[in-house]
Amino acid sequence: MADIGIAQEEGTYPIVFTYTLGGAALTPFSVKWTxxxxxxxxxxxxxxVVIETPGETNTITPxxxxxxxxxxxxxxxxxxxxxxxxPGSLPQNAQAxxxxxxxxxxx
Numbered sequence: 069m070a071d072i073g074i075a076q077e078e079g080t081y082p083i084v085f086t087y088t089l090g091g092a093a094l095t096p097f098s099v100k101w102t103x104x105x106x107x108x109x110x111x112x113x114x115x116x117v118v119i120e121t122p123g124e125t126n127t128i129t130p131x132x133x134x135x136x137x138x139x140x141x142x143x144x145x146x147x148x149x150x151x152x153x154x155p156g157s158l159p160q161n162a163q164a165x166x167x168x169x170x171x172x173x174x175x
Contacts, residue, residue, distance in 0.1 A: 070164045077171045080131040096122040096151035106144045
């Protein structure tokens with residue numbers, strides 16, 4: 069799983085996904101994303117969130133409660149993207165992991 073960096077606790081963390089197939093740019097028919105913890109618990113009801121206008125590149129932006137920490141061990145997040153592309157409604161999936169940096173004055 070790719071590591072994509074560190075977000076600030078309860079901040080905003082844009083994540084850019086670019087879709088390719090065999091090195092060529094790909095525009096999906098549909099895109100859904102899910103934000104979870106490493107134990108597969110869904111974060112802030114962010115499961116199968118639909119991107120209304122898929123493109124060759126989409127930005128997913130977890131923010132606020134998506135990046136909240138409820139326990140010291142709760143700093144890892146996983147983002148999973150599921151796409152479907154034509155011809156034939158073929159699936160392709162991607163997953164990446166990032167950490168959340170706790171801030172002293174955020175509670």
